[in-house]
Amino acid sequence: MKSLYIGSAMLLLLFLMVIVSFIGLPHSPTEMNIPDRFAGPSAVHWLGTDQYGRDVLSRIILASQSAFIVSFGGVGTGMLIGCMLGATAAYVKGTVGQLIMRMMDGFFAFPNLLLAMIIVAALGSGIYNVLIAIAVFSIPAFSRLMYGFVLEAQGFGYIKAAHSYDAGARRIIFTHLIPAALPRIGVQMSMALGTGILTETALSFLGLGVQPPHPSWGGMLNEAQGFLAVAPLYPIIPGIVIFIAVVGFNLVGDGLAEKQKEATS
Template sequence: MKSKTKSTLWIGIVLVAILFAMMIISFVYLPHDVNEMNIQSRLQAPGDVHWFGTDNFGRDIFSRVMEASRTAFAVGLVSVAIGLTGGFVIGATAGYVGRWADETLMRIVDALLAFPGILLALILVTVFEPSLFQTMIAIGILSIPNFARVIRSGFLQFKQAEFVRAARGLGAGHGTLIFRHMMPHVISPVIVAASLSFSTAILVEAALSYLGLGVQPPDPSWGRMLNESQSYISKAPWFALAPGLFITLTVLGFNLLGDGIRDLRDQRA
């Protein structure tokens, strides 16, 4: 069991590290200009010049996939930050205060969870002008309930722990109890939730961009590239294969990373 856990964790780490390195490299080096069109080279098969081939406008697919990784990681980081911040405020308040605060806040969380995630994202994005910023805000709001429930559970578990009661008896204030004594014990499940939320954010962003409600052209996005490739599946399958493969690897990497951390935490518990 331990070897399986370590394998899952290390596969996730390796995949995420490779994709993160590709994203960092894209800031300093791209094989081709991502928006440079060459009609004579349109739908060119993978080769020495264009490793992943070209799209319907003759643009280099590998370069566009590399730059689109910036969007994926940006959406993941910002949405997780928004979800974690909102989830901490709601979850910590509900778990620490309890009583009416817990009931009221958790009913709000339940109401958010009652909506299918992608439907709520579509509503939030279509209310405003579709853009990367609106997409990140919408996905961040979607992730608040998951973080809130995880943090609330941790605070309920440790609120009456002996070390917390001892600190309270010694005169520790609410801030000290929350951030110094309770929050460190909640970090581990929060990291797992953040890893899984990161992969969900990438999937939702790809879905919204595929529908034309996320990243707007000419900026590249894996979901947008899938949308552009659907008319050329039989003629140029590599056009759809590249963005689809990177979406799969990124989501798989973060899911394996989260599963590995969770299993490792359960073994130590």
């Protein structure tokens, strides 16, 4: 349970950052001020400035928008599609069910980042194509999770009762099975969100994700690697934020898994 509280505190900090990004930023994240380039932390610029004199704090805060929108949008879409496919495959069984799951197994053959790079390379760089890539590689994990749960749930009493009352497949899946699987889905989603943010930052670092002048954590790391000798603090800041986001989601997932295990034991 301790991991759940620690992870929640870390994520709360990032969610506050996202809220602030919509309310108002300390400085313009895109306005250049060359005379102030690589300025250290001060009362005016709390985290200093970058190679163009732009405020690092403002860029970090604004970059949280794209990181969370892409991650939540991609993982949420993958969850919906994956859960429906997995539940359908387990419920109907037969050739249709086997075909669906063999397709999911095919996606598992590709590492997440490699599959995302292939998709973005095919569709083109940009935030929306990154969202699609995260959604695609999220589908197999949720479909496998739902597939296993539905097979297990076939022996539950309330499912047998629903069958005895001639409830349709759609009603059983959406009214009984998916709601009952929500605790497991929550654990998987928390883990997937951390992977989604890591993927978005990796693609932005490679120039395939969020495009300038809009800031991104990965893009800031990419820019900073050429100025390590001049501004060693510059790459540390986005790196710490990425670390907090990924570890926070994973700690929340671990905490939810522990809580679920305690509830079922």
